Amino acid sequence: xxxxxxxxxxxxxxxxxxxxxxxxxxxxxxxxxxxxxxxxxxxxxxxxxxxxxxxxxxxxxxxxxxxxxxxxxxxxxxxxxxxxxxxxxxxxxxxxxxxxxxxxxxxxxxxxxxxxxxxxxxxxxxxxxxxxxxxxxxxxxxxxxxxxxxxxxxxxxxxxxxxxxxxxxxxxxxxxxxxxxxxxxxxxxxxxxxxxxxxxxxxxxxxxxxxxxxxxxxxxxxxxxxxxxxxxxxxxxxxxxxxxxxxxxxxxxxxxxxxxxxxxxxxxxxxxxxxxxxxxxxxxxxxxxxx
Numbered sequence: 696x697x698x699x700x701x702x703x704x705x706x707x708x709x710x711x712x713x714x715x716x717x718x719x720x721x722x723x724x725x726x727x728x729x730x731x732x733x734x735x736x737x738x739x740x741x742x743x744x745x746x747x748x749x750x751x752x753x754x755x756x757x758x759x760x761x762x763x764x765x766x767x768x769x770x771x772x773x774x775x776x777x778x779x780x781x782x783x784x785x786x787x788x789x790x791x792x793x794x795x796x797x798x799x800x801x802x803x804x805x806x807x808x809x810x811x812x813x814x815x816x817x818x819x820x821x822x823x824x825x826x827x828x829x830x831x832x833x834x835x836x837x838x839x840x841x842x843x844x845x846x847x848x849x850x851x852x853x854x855x856x857x858x859x860x861x862x863x864x865x866x867x868x869x870x871x872x873x874x875x876x877x878x879x880x881x882x883x884x885x886x887x888x889x890x891x892x893x894x895x896x897x898x899x900x901x902x903x904x905x906x907x908x909x910x911x912x913x914x915x916x917x918x919x920x921x922x923x924x925x926x927x928x929x930x931x932x933x934x935x936x937x938x939x940x941x942x943x944x945x946x947x948x949x950x951x952x953x954x955x956x957x958x959x960x961x962x963x964x965x966x967x968x969x970x971x972x973x974x975x976x977x978x979x980x981x982x983x984x985x986x
Contacts, residue, residue, distance in 0.1 A: 703893065706904065708912040711735065711866075719920075724823060726946055727922050728852050733866050733911050734922045738856065739817065741917035747858040747939050748786060749814070755810040755835060756783035760803035761973050767797040767843050777973045785837060797841030797933065804977040805941075806833040815941060816856060824854060824943040832975055836940040842933035846874070846887040850960035851944035853923040857915045858936035864913040864930055865892055869926035871955055873902040885959050893929050925949070926956045944975075 711736040719727070723859055727734060760782045765775035775838045785791050805812060806826050812833055820826070826833040831851075848869065866873075875888040889900050889981050897904060906928070914934070915921050923929060925947060950957050967974040 696750070703895075703907050703910070706907045706910075707910075708910050711913060713737070713910040724854065728924070728945075728949075729958065731924045733864075733913065733924065733927065735913060735915065736920045736922070737918065738920050739918045742859075744859065747917075748937060749837070750815055751835065751837070751858070751939055752783050752786055755803075755805060755808065756781065756812055757801060758782050758803055758805060758808070758835075760801040760835070762791075763800050763802070763973075764798060764944055767841060772902040773884060774972070782835075782837075791839070794839045795841050797843055800836070800838035800842055802834055802836050802975070803855060804832045804834050804975050804985075806831070806977045812941065815858070824945060826943045826945065828946070830946050831946070831968065832944045832977065834942050834944065834975070836938075836942065838876065838933050838938050840933055840936050840938075842931075842938070843891070844929075844931035846889055846892050846928055846930045848926050848928045848956070849923075849944070849960040850885070850925055850946075850950060850956050850963075851943055852925050852947050853921070853942055855870050855921045855940055855942035857917050857919050857921070858941060860935035861917070862915045862938055862940070863934055864911075864915060864921060864923070866911040866923065867892070867906045867928040868909050869924075869928070869953060869956065870906065873906040874928055875900050875903070885929065926953050 712732065714722070714736045716736065716738050758781070762778050762780050762785065763775040764778070765773070780801075781803065782803065785799070791799050809821055809827075809882075820833070824833075825831060834858045837908065843897055846865075877886050877888050889895055889903055892907065892910070895903050895907070913921060950960065964974070966972075
C-alpha cells in the first residue's frame with residue numbers, strides 16, 4: 696500500500712507516466728494531448744528557493760493580478776472575493792506575505808507578455824503552446840501555504856509548469872455520475888459536492904469510491920510540468936511556503952466528444968459574464984500593449 700492510500704479508504708492510486716524533456720520534445724504537445732492521460736515531464740533542474748519569486752517580481756511586478764480572498768480554515772461554500780492588485784504587492788505587502796492559512800492566492804492571464812513568459816521558462820513557449828489563439832491563455836499563479844483546493848474540472852488542456860514550491864494534484868478521470876456535481880443554476884457544474892476527496896464522506900457520497908480507484912496522486916516538484924487533460928477532475932493543494940506556477944490553458948476539438956463538458960464551458964462563460972465574476976481575460980502589459 697502506498698503512503699497515501701490510508702487517507703483514501705485504503706484504495707491504491709494508479710501510476711502515471713513520467714517523461715524526460717527529450718521524450719516530451721520527441722512526442723510533442725499534440726501527441727501528449729491525444730494520449731489523454733495525465734503525465735509529468737521533467738523540464739529543468741529546480742532553482743534555489745526564492746529565485747523564481749524574484750524573477751516573477753522583476754518581469755511581472757507591475758502587472759495587475761486577480762487577488763482571490765477566501766476563508767479556507769473551514770469548508771466554505773461561498774465564492775472568493777476578487778480584487779485587483781499589482782503582482783509585486785502580493786509578495787511584498789502585508790497581510791499577504793504573512794498569511795499561512797491559504798486565504799490569499801493570485802492569478803493573471805499574461806498571454807499579452809510573451810517576452811516575460813519566455814524569459815521565465817527559458818524557451819520559445821509560443822512555438823510549442825498556441826496560447827495566443829482566441830480563448831486560450833497563459834496564466835501566472837501564486838499562493839502561500841495553507842491553500843486547499845476543491846475538487847473540480849476545467850474545459851481546457853492544461854500544461855502546468857511548477858516554478859517554486861510543490862503542489863499536490865489528486866487527479867481523477869472525466870465523468871459526472873461519481874462526482875456529485877454542485878448546482879448548475881449557480882454556475883458550479885464543474886465542482887463537486889464532495890469538496891475534499893482525500894477525506895471523503897463515503898456514506899454521503901458512496902459512488903466516489905469508484906472514482907478514487909482511478910485517481911493519480913501527483914506531487915509536482917519545481918522544474919516539472921504536469922499535463923492535465925481537459926475534463927479530468929482534480930484537487931490541488933499547496934505544500935510549501937510559496938508556490939508559483941505558469942500554465943497554458945488550450946482549447947481542443949476533443950471537447951466535442953464530451954458534450955457535458957462543452958455545455959458546462961458555454962454555460963460557465965455566460966454565467967461569469969452575466970454575474971461579473973472574474974473570467975480570466977488577459978491583462979494588458981504594463982506598457983499597455985504586447986511585448
